[in-house]
Amino acid sequence: MPPQLGGLLKGLTNQERRFWAMVVGVGLISGLGAVALLQVLRVTQNLFWHVNGDEFIAGAIASPAWRRFLVPVLGGALVSLVSLLVGQPLRGHGTAGIIESIWVKSGRLPLPRALFRGLVSIIVVGLGAPLGREGALLQTGAASGSALAQRLRLGPGQARLLVACGAAAGIASAYNVPIGAALFGLEVLLGSFALELFGPIVVSCVVATLVSRTLIADHPSYVIPHYVLTHPRELLLTLLLGVLLGAASAGYVRGINALSDLLDRAPAWLAPFLPLAAMTVVGVAAMGWPYLLGNGYDPVNMALHGSLPFLLLVGLPLAKLAVTSLCAGAGVPGGLFTPSLFFGALLGGAFGVVVGHLAPGGAPSGAYALLGMGAVLAGTTHASVSAVLMIFEMTGDYGLILPLMLGAVVSTAVSRWLEPESLYTSVLNRRDVRVPDSVPYWLREEGVRGMLMPVTQRVPPSAPFDEVVVLLLEQPPGMDLYVTDESGRLLGVIVLDELKGHLPDHSLLQATVAADVMDRRVQPITPGLSLAEVATRFARTPLERLPVVDDARHLLGTISKTEVLKHGRF
Structure with missing residues (x-):
């Protein structure tokens, strides 16, 4: 090592x-x-x-x-x-x-x-x-x-x-x-x-x-010719492609949801048979258009190489959206990520064919097919950064990275404007599952450390009872007294309110020490816990503060319930 x-x-x-x-x-x-x-x-x-x-x-x-x-x-x-x-x-x-x-x-x-x-x-x-x-x-x-x-x-x-x-x-x-x-x-x-x-x-x-x-193998998912789009005209065309495919991405999301909503209204007894009906429709369609079968890898590869006829580039995306929506809504298990690549690649390829016909001499249609993959992936997921990197890794073509980034960002912006929900959050919203708009504090490992307050007063286990009472009365409201050994390890907590009704006989007060009245059941916090977990701990205790310790139970400080509730969004 x-x-x-x-x-x-x-x-x-x-x-x-x-x-x-x-x-x-x-x-x-x-x-x-x-x-x-x-x-x-x-x-x-x-x-x-x-x-x-x-x-x-x-x-x-x-x-x-x-x-x-x-x-x-x-x-x-x-x-x-x-x-x-x-x-x-x-x-x-x-x-x-x-x-x-x-x-x-x-x-x-x-x-x-x-x-x-x-x-x-x-x-x-x-x-x-x-x-x-x-x-x-x-x-x-x-x-x-x-x-x-x-x-x-x-x-x-x-x-x-x-x-x-x-x-x-x-x-x-x-x-x-x-x-x-x-x-x-x-x-x-x-x-x-x-x-x-x-x-x-x-x-x-x-x-x-x-x-x-x-x-398995070590190579890009799609092996394509090296494409370069750097001419200002081609970057302007990329902007236009991003706008068009951003709108198409919003349509893709709405199409998936519309058919799912429709099939969700089917009677309960019919639901188990919907997959059979949906795949029967797929079988009928595949008799004429076998390109609709499977996850669509081969048609995408053909579009990236510019070898798919224009009519298929235009017709297959709509047909694929229809059968994909039908199967997903009917209950056939599978992903929507790869079908979105199919949808984007073929529409991008069709755009490239039209551009090549109207203004010959530019980039081939396969280059626009690759840009279309990235644009639709970004537009449907609302995740432009990961979409760009994934398409780049899938194809290994760095020459298109700048227009790929441009198309993905524009597509995401247009898609968000037309359809605020992504392909994934829209599914959750239909089930009344709400994902928070902001990042919750359980994602922050430093949440506990950021609210750690030092302990100004601690006592050894041998501290006399009268000294313990005086120190407790001097503590600010909500503050308890912490009992530690010589090395600073937490042994227990003394809470003023809990002393009431639990005091020993008056004749024994002189012999009582901190170890006799401390509560060993208080479960301390460790810095590695998220604020959501800390909030759960506070829900199980009446204490306003909990001690924070390291792995060896050395007392590091305390954390306040008020601060957790003030800063946490769970």
Whole structure:
């Protein structure tokens, strides 16, 4: 072990070492889970479509029309059967559920349900569901983090962070995008770029990506020609593209929600059969347009290379939005991240074809397809920073980074103006789940330290009773007396109000010392707790102040209930 690393580890408390070990563990589990699920996807596609690797659409096109109809119907029948067996639909994409877990449920996600739902999701995508494979990987990684946190009894703050680490690690390993996935976890899941959150997220994503690169492959998700857009005319066109795709992103979000709202009104007895009906529609559509099947990787790749006909560039995005919305609303499990890339890439490619026709000599349509991916991803998630980095990592094309940034920012601004809710928060709002507008204080590890007040008076356990009473009476209102040993370790708390009715016989007062009247049951605070956890402690005690100690129980100071309630937003 390098001496610098050894010194760093020695400087950590046991609790901090355990947490960082779990961060690495979550990354490892997420990476291995992603590899296993992607292998299930390949086996499913090979078994039902007779394809290997990334040739899914080629196999679907080569398949007879009856296969393109029956295989998706089989996927819908599987989801309907599972819904009947478990007694509830599997609807909802994973990211919104993860956000709800982090912000509302203190990081609690049921691991068995997440694993089972992820397995069903990846199989159904392999059978042709027009949804993203990432939904299964995010949900599995997040649930693994939640399970570890619950097993080791971590506080809600660390549990939430581990859930975000697992989800980010899942998407990192799915698309080989460790930087973009880390920023996605911060920007979309946690809503904060706070420095103390950055380290754990990055470590988990790096570990998961190393696992997937070792066991699968190490290359960008989309291998494309090198594109450059630096001419002022092309940057102006990027601005126009950002505006158009910002409006399209808002339409994408509203389209997903509109069909989901409609299907939510279906009678309860009909809900388990909606996946079968939705996938039947997909099967009928796929008989004529097989490009609608699956998560859309191949059509996106074709658009990035400029090899997709203009009519498909225009027609497929609308058709894909329709079948994706239908399946998501009907309860077919899967992600909406990859379908949004499909939507953006093809619309961007269509824009490029029109520009090339009206003003020849500029950048090829494939370059605008790449910009379209970033613009729609940013517009639907309202997360322009992570969208830019993820598209850059997926394609490895640095030549388009400036217009990519410009298009993403403009698209996000236009989409927010037209549709204030993102693709994920809109799902939560339909369920009356409200995500706070500002970052809660449980995200700040330094919250306790920032409100720490020093203890000006403490007594040894042998202090006579009369001295204890005098010191208590001299304390300001709400202040208690703390009993410590010679090394400063907290032994107990003496509370004036609790002495009433508990005094010993008058004849024994001269023999009474501080150790006889101190309360050993007061549970002290540690600096690593979030303010939400501190508020929970105060809810269980009548005390106005609680002592703050380090791992060795050395008294560091006190924290006030009033200050916690004044500064905390939980």
